[in-house]
Amino acid sequence: MNDMQFTDRAVEQKETKIAAKDVNVHYGEAHAIKDVNVEIEDKTVTAFIGPSGCGKSTFLRCLNRMNDTIDVCSVTGNILLDGEDIYDKRVDPVQLRAKVGMVFQKPNPFPKSIYDNVAYGPRIHGLAKSKAELDEIVESALRRGAIWEEVKDRLDKPGTGLSGGQQQRLCIARAVATEPEVLLMDEPCSALDPIATAQVEELIDELRERYSVVIVTHSMQQAARVSQKTAFFHLGTLVEFGHTGQIFTNPEDPRTEAYITGRIG
Amino acid sequence: MPTLWLVASLLLLAVAGFVVGRQRALSTAGGDAKELHSLPSYYGHNVAFTTLVPALGALAIWLLVQPMFIESRVSKMIPDEMAPDRPTLGLVMSDVRRVAEGLDIAVARGALSADDARSLRTEFTDVRGRLGEVGVALGADVRPEVLRAAQRYRVMSKTGNRMMGIVIGVLAIVGFAWSYMQTHKDFRARNVVEKGVLSLLILAASLAILTTIGIVLSMFFETINFFKLHNASDFFLGGTWAPNFRGDSELSILPLLWGTLYISFIALLVAVPVGLFAAIYLSEYANNAVRSFAKPLLEILAGIPTIVYGLFALLTVGPLLVNTFGKGGALGVEWMAGATSVLTAGVVMGIMLIPFVSSLSDDIINAVPQSMRDGSLGLGATKSETIRQVVMPAALPGIVGAILLAASRAIGETMIVVMGAGAIAKFSANPLESMTTITTRIVSQLTGDTDFASPETLVAFALGLTLFVLTLGLNVLALYIVRKYREQYE
Numbered sequence: 046m047n048d049m050q051f052t053d054r055a056v057e058q059k060e061t062k063i064a065a066k067d068v069n070v071h072y073g074e075a076h077a078i079k080d081v082n083v084e085i086e087d088k089t090v091t092a093f094i095g096p097s098g099c100g101k102s103t104f105l106r107c108l109n110r111m112n113d114t115i116d117v118c119s120v121t122g123n124i125l126l127d128g129e130d131i132y133d134k135r136v137d138p139v140q141l142r143a144k145v146g147m148v149f150q151k152p153n154p155f156p157k158s159i160y161d162n163v164a165y166g167p168r169i170h171g172l173a174k175s176k177a178e179l180d181e182i183v184e185s186a187l188r189r190g191a192i193w194e195e196v197k198d199r200l201d202k203p204g205t206g207l208s209g210g211q212q213q214r215l216c217i218a219r220a221v222a223t224e225p226e227v228l229l230m231d232e233p234c235s236a237l238d239p240i241a242t243a244q245v246e247e248l249i250d251e252l253r254e255r256y257s258v259v260i261v262t263h264s265m266q267q268a269a270r271v272s273q274k275t276a277f278f279h280l281g282t283l284v285e286f287g288h289t290g291q292i293f294t295n296p297e298d299p300r301t302e303a304y305i306t307g308r309i310g
Numbered sequence: 311m312p313t314l315w316l317v318a319s320l321l322l323l324a325v326a327g328f329v330v331g332r333q334r335a336l337s338t339a340g341g342d343a344k345e346l347h348s349l350p351s352y353y354g355h356n357v358a359f360t361t362l363v364p365a366l367g368a369l370a371i372w373l374l375v376q377p378m379f380i381e382s383r384v385s386k387m388i389p390d391e392m393a394p395d396r397p398t399l400g401l402v403m404s405d406v407r408r409v410a411e412g413l414d415i416a417v418a419r420g421a422l423s424a425d426d427a428r429s430l431r432t433e434f435t436d437v438r439g440r441l442g443e444v445g446v447a448l449g450a451d452v453r454p455e456v457l458r459a460a461q462r463y464r465v466m467s468k469t470g471n472r473m474m475g476i477v478i479g480v481l482a483i484v485g486f487a488w489s490y491m492q493t494h495k496d497f498r499a500r501n502v503v504e505k506g507v508l509s510l511l512i513l514a515a516s517l518a519i520l521t522t523i524g525i526v527l528s529m530f531f532e533t534i535n536f537f538k539l540h541n542a543s544d545f546f547l548g549g550t551w552a553p554n555f556r557g558d559s560e561l562s563i564l565p566l567l568w569g570t571l572y573i574s575f576i577a578l579l580v581a582v583p584v585g586l587f588a589a590i591y592l593s594e595y596a597n598n599a600v601r602s603f604a605k606p607l608l609e610i611l612a613g614i615p616t617i618v619y620g621l622f623a624l625l626t627v628g629p630l631l632v633n634t635f636g637k638g639g640a641l642g643v644e645w646m647a648g649a650t651s652v653l654t655a656g657v658v659m660g661i662m663l664i665p666f667v668s669s670l671s672d673d674i675i676n677a678v679p680q681s682m683r684d685g686s687l688g689l690g691a692t693k694s695e696t697i698r699q700v701v702m703p704a705a706l707p708g709i710v711g712a713i714l715l716a717a718s719r720a721i722g723e724t725m726i727v728v729m730g731a732g733a734i735a736k737f738s739a740n741p742l743e744s745m746t747t748i749t750t751r752i753v754s755q756l757t758g759d760t761d762f763a764s765p766e767t768l769v770a771f772a773l774g775l776t777l778f779v780l781t782l783g784l785n786v787l788a789l790y791i792v793r794k795y796r797e798q799y800e
Binding site (some may be wrong): 109111114116139140141142143144146147148149151153154155156157165166169170216219220223 | 597598679681682683684685686687688689690691692695699700703704
């Protein structure tokens, strides 16, 4: 494993895709996220790390307003996507989620065929004018999900019949099929074995060419392997945010160092 | 009364068994409970159960068998010319029992001595008068054969009861003694009690199953009797339901089946959309406050007795429909003659089934994992798109199961159709006409004077069995579908 050779990674400046300013999240009485400021760059993999319950998943779900589906959750502050506030009244969360796709912790293919799983997003957003065009979208999404070769002969079989790793790549292909600009991944490998994890990680690295990817992970090795930027969350606050190489080799905050070296968490 | 005393003394013996069994176990261990294989109370339970269970089981069997045995013996004393066939014999035997009972009462009151009761002869005594004095009224003068049979009956049941007491008592004491002897500190009382508990549970489970089998068999034999008297092809394939008592009834199930299915179909037409939409609202849209009062409120519908729904059909829905479709009604048409119709019964039955469908569907929709919804919402689908395209397809097999259960309930429903649908058996596609169902015909064939030798009465069993097979099939299908659905997520 060459996962500690990241100091020589390309660190050229890219434009900001998502900017969060003074974001606070409350679950009823509980204050889950406290004054988080972060700028997520385009065409970059940003990793959120931190101990369980530190708020990294909650913050991730703020970025495509998935927290709206939870009654007791309230979000304050500004989150700008390409300079526009996504919590503005004029923004339709449904359209936002088409732009900011999400892959979940547990693979969750719909109980439909593999083809229908991938075609689901393009169909509801009317992305394809004809059957042939839809076929094309499905194929390219499955190729980008690095699963085309495995499923091309059984597109009409149920997606739930695939193995865990295949299911997760199918879910990534499904998210990619709607042509999002940002891809959020909530611990996408936590339910997978090491081989499937390696495949998904490789895929994430390829996705970076087209999308801004934000990944929440419990595995620091994974963060080090796949990300260019890393944010460390602790008890609802963003402790430190910077280049992955710097966070893992030369953290500024003692809490980051303590977490990375395994003393808290 | 003696049976009650017997049971009471058995219980007393069991309690005593518990105490001495526990003590003996403790004393074999030298008073130290830690030396015992099991907790002391297990030894007590072992003795108590071994005393009680075989004795009670034997008692139950004895109580079932003895009357049958005596009956068959005594009925041989009745001469053939007095009871030419089985029903008459049954009547005579009930006379015998009444006289025997009367003699018992007379002896108990002191109006007769025990010897008198045994040696009483109709030739010398006015038995009817003597028994009348102690309050036992007899319809006719007592025939000598009946009196002799009654006296024999008394003697036999007395001996029977005495023997029962002895056998049960011996059984209990043997059980007591045997388990008491076994009680020792190394005896595995805990395992024995465990087995006892297991067999108790198996007994309870098999009792329910045996009852079902018993019900089916009793219907089955009566159905066979029916088909001996009536042509099976007329029953299953004929087109007319017209029972009469001249002996040439046309008893075909088809018009009734048509009415049953038609009414059930209309009921489902009402219940399925309303129930399903209610379930979707409650499980997907309603917040906790709404759900917490709306769901129980909806389920109250399920608690309303069906006779009340019948009244609702008769007094509210029926007249309402007549005012709309009947003569001088709102539409100015004359399609409906009376308040009872397929539509009346169907609509009201549909209302009855709403909570059935909504409650089951609600559970099934809730069982669809949240991750499915998240996945769809995360792709930018709206809530209703998510429900239509992901949640419903995932829940569909379960919902179909729920609908089939509702259908079997609709097919078996009686009271609403009695009051709402009318009593005319016919084939018609017009929902505003009255029709009738299998269940209501069973009721009408079995109420009033019934003669269990005529096909007009026995047809009820054939109808009942057909209905049973129909609903059983639907339930099995529903269970199969629901089970298949479960495998998808586990």
